[in-house]
Amino acid sequence: MRVVAGQFRELTQADLAFARQIGCAGVTVNKPDLDSPAWVAFLNKEFRAAAGPRPMTRRWSALELAQMRVAVEAHGLTLDCIEGVPANLLDKAMLGLLGAEEQIEDFKATIRAIGQAGIPVLGYNWIPDGVWRTAKAAHGRGGALVTGYDHEVGRRIATGNLPPRDEAQMWANWERFITAVLPVAEEAGVRLSLHPDDPPVPVLDGVARIFRNEAAFARAMSFADSPMHGIAFCTGTFAEAGAEAMMRALRRFGRAGRIHYLHLRSVSGELPRFTEAFLDEGTVNPVTVLRELLESGFDGFVIDDHVPHIVDDTVWGHRSRAYATGYIAGILRALKETGGNTHVRH
Numbered sequence: 001m002r003v004v005a006g007q008f009r010e011l012t013q014a015d016l017a018f019a020r021q022i023g024c025a026g027v028t029v030n031k032p033d034l035d036s037p038a039w040v041a042f043l044n045k046e047f048r049a050a051a052g053p054r055p056m057t058r059r060w061s062a063l064e065l066a067q068m069r070v071a072v073e074a075h076g077l078t079l080d081c082i083e084g085v086p087a088n089l090l091d092k093a094m095l096g097l098l099g100a101e102e103q104i105e106d107f108k109a110t111i112r113a114i115g116q117a118g119i120p121v122l123g124y125n126w127i128p129d130g131v132w133r134t135a136k137a138a139h140g141r142g143g144a145l146v147t148g149y150d151h152e153v154g155r156r157i158a159t160g161n162l163p164p165r166d167e168a169q170m171w172a173n174w175e176r177f178i179t180a181v182l183p184v185a186e187e188a189g190v191r192l193s194l195h196p197d198d199p200p201v202p203v204l205d206g207v208a209r210i211f212r213n214e215a216a217f218a219r220a221m222s223f224a225d226s227p228m229h230g231i232a233f234c235t236g237t238f239a240e241a242g243a244e245a246m247m248r249a250l251r252r253f254g255r256a257g258r259i260h261y262l263h264l265r266s267v268s269g270e271l272p273r274f275t276e277a278f279l280d281e282g283t284v285n286p287v288t289v290l291r292e293l294l295e296s297g298f299d300g301f302v303i304d305d306h307v308p309h310i311v312d313d314t315v316w317g318h319r320s321r322a323y324a325t326g327y328i329a330g331i332l333r334a335l336k337e338t339g340g341n342t343h344v345r346h
């Protein structure tokens, strides 16, 4: 099991040095907009910069992805995963809108490019409107800023931004998508990893959220039953619906070898109301989680996720992520040095 630094929207040499300094083995990149000035600069795409703003790249090229990997490796790190494409490259496929087929073809091309570039994992989710919170800056421990969600507020959200979709429609759209892309992933040697819908409520803003519990993941893993299709297991999202249910799902899919990687974060409370929390508080017990994964023979990577915003931190959360990463690494070392036998015996 490897601890990596997670979810860079952009990369800089300083961020990569930071990841290495706090002891990470690798990094993941999250929904990169490869046409943003930061990526254009990082990947030395001078010709693009000179051409000025342009529509977002719909198909990533193997060349730019390989450049990304090599830049990461120059710091002694591995590029373990790209956690998804920007939502507007897959939204029509999720909602079954005109243009869905084109997005699926683009996604297939991107999978091939990721394989050619030597990047092993591509994350994805099936939430066209993304992660929802009803509070963006609630007060956590010591006044740290955390996000929160209250379904009494959330159930009334109706932005009108998206066409209403029920469960059956969202499943049908997903089945069409995964049926088309999984053979490409198998051929390209790229693992596709599905992240649960956050928050895991049945419907939000008129759109059904189908990947919200163990039963849904069991259906998805059996419909698309391949070692190249697995779970981006987010302890926080699962625990938003209950920490015991999260542990049951972790055990089931971990033992079945279907967990590709782990988002390790905690929450206080559970639906209909929760806030995010530090890893050493809340309902998720990271010792129990990591012990279970070690026992199941999990050989993927673990990253922190949505860390609380602490005093004088950056937007990415260098301080808070250093704390979370050190905490995870410390638990892993203790578990390994005691053969996992850290239970207190009387």
Ligand SMILES: [Mn+2]
Binding pocket: 195, 234, 236, 237, 263, 305
């Ligand atoms: Mn997550």
